[in-house]
Amino acid sequence: MEILNILICWVICWLNFVIIDTFFGLPEKPGVRGAKVIGEKIKKIGGDLNGGYFMGNIVCSPDASAGTLLASIMYYLMGVDGGILASFFVWIGNRLCADPGYAGTLGALSITLIIYLLSPFISPKYFIVGMVLAIFTIQGFEHRYASKLLGEIYRRLL
Amino acid sequence: MINEILGGIAVLMIIRIFLERSRARKLVYLCCLNFAFSALIALYVKYPAGGILAIVYFIFSTITSNAIASSLEKIYELEG
Numbered sequence: 001m002e003i004l005n006i007l008i009c010w011v012i013c014w015l016n017f018v019i020i021d022t023f024f025g026l027p028e029k030p031g032v033r034g035a036k037v038i039g040e041k042i043k044k045i046g047g048d049l050n051g052g053y054f055m056g057n058i059v060c061s062p063d064a065s066a067g068t069l070l071a072s073i074m075y076y077l078m079g080v081d082g083g084i085l086a087s088f089f090v091w092i093g094n095r096l097c098a099d100p101g102y103a104g105t106l107g108a109l110s111i112t113l114i115i116y117l118l119s120p121f122i123s124p125k126y127f128i129v130g131m132v133l134a135i136f137t138i139q140g141f142e143h144r145y146a147s148k149l150l151g152e153i154y155r156r157l158l
Numbered sequence: 159m160i161n162e163i164l165g166g167i168a169v170l171m172i173i174r175i176f177l178e179r180s181r182a183r184k185l186v187y188l189c190c191l192n193f194a195f196s197a198l199i200a201l202y203v204k205y206p207a208g209g210i211l212a213i214v215y216f217i218f219s220t221i222t223s224n225a226i227a228s229s230l231e232k233i234y235e236l237e238g
Contacts, residue, residue, distance in 0.1 A: 002159055034227025037234060041182040059189045060224040062217055069193055070213050073200040077209040086213065093217035097224050128197045129160045136167050140174065140190035143183065 005122050009130025012118075013068050016111055017134065018153060020064040024103035027054040027154040032099050034060045042147050050154050051147030055139060062093040064107025065135055071108035072127035075115050083112030161201060168194040182230055185223050192219045 021027075027050040030036035035056030042052030058065050067090045074082030087108035094104050115124050138146050171191040178184050196212040203211060 006160075006163075032224060034224055034231055037227060037231040038182050038186060041180055042186075045183075055186055056227070059185050060220070060227050062220050065193075066216060066220065069197065070216060073197065073212050074206075074209045077200065077204065078206050082206070082209060086209075089213045089217065093220065096217070096221055125160060125201065128201065129163055132164055132167060132194050132197050135190055135193045139186050139193075140167070140171055143186065 002126075005126045006129055006133070009122065009126040010133045011130075012114060013072075013111070013127060013131040014134040014137070016114065017064040017068045017107055017131075018138075018150070019157075020107045020110065021054065021058070021103050022150075022154055022157050024064070024106075026057045026063060026103065027051060027150060028158075029053060031057055032061045032097055042143050045144055047144045047147035048151030051150035054150045054154070055143070055147060058135075058139065061097040061099040062090050062104045063099075064103045065131070065138075066090055066093070067104040067107035067109075068111045069128070069131045069135075071111045072115060072124055072131055075112060076124040076128060080112060080116055083108065083115070087112070161198065164194050164198050164201070168198065182227065185227055189220075189223060192216055192223075 030039060030053050035053055038056030038059060039049055039052030043049045057063060070086040070090055071083045074086040087105045090104040090108050115127055168191055171187050175184050175187045178187060196216040200208050200212040
């Protein structure tokens with residue numbers, strides 16, 4: 001039962017941050033300084049340039065992935081107020097990194113809404129581990145295939 | 159169960175950071191380590207202050223990564 005909950009949260013968190021980040025144009029161009037070099041390094045090992053920019057933007061600025069994690073942490077500890085507080089902190093982080101997009105804020109608010117709607121069935125702590133597993137499949141498992149997948153999603157959606 | 163998964167991911171990421179040769183790609187693994195670490199902080203310190211601590215840790219580690227990556231970009235530009 002626990003494993004099933006973790007798997008459901010994994011899929012929800014993955015879809016939440018990948019869809020929001022793709023719509024805010026993370027794979028399109030390196031939005032913050034430093035994302036470009038990571039994208040080019042990933043292209044050099046045989047990955048996709050747009051997927052590489054996506055991963056570089058996640059590393060260099062708190063985007064919807066960070067918003068999803070921090071909002072689920074704060075929802076677990078404080079309830080709905082915590083989710084809204086987390087979105088405010090992510091917005092401050094976005095401004096500190098000179099990020100023009102507000103993907104992080106929207107990601108935090110949307111996962112707060114999703115956790116609130118699912119709270120009778122799934123405990124918020126499963127969303128925390130679900131988000132860490134989701135970022136593990138993108139950033140930690142295999143950069144070549146992850147960047148190709150993200151680039152493919154970008155070209156299909158937009 | 160949850161803490162074991164998070165701890166396992168963190169240890170795996172530390173090993174991969176050691177084995178990775180490229181400096182820019184080390185940062186990508188480090189980002190995943192930061193995610194696992196701030197989740198562990200929040201799950202161990204079960205108070206709202208623990209959540210604030212996790213947020214501050216995460217956002218400032220992101221700013222550090224941003225600074226390192228933009229310096230790497232400058233270095234590659236200078237080297238040509």
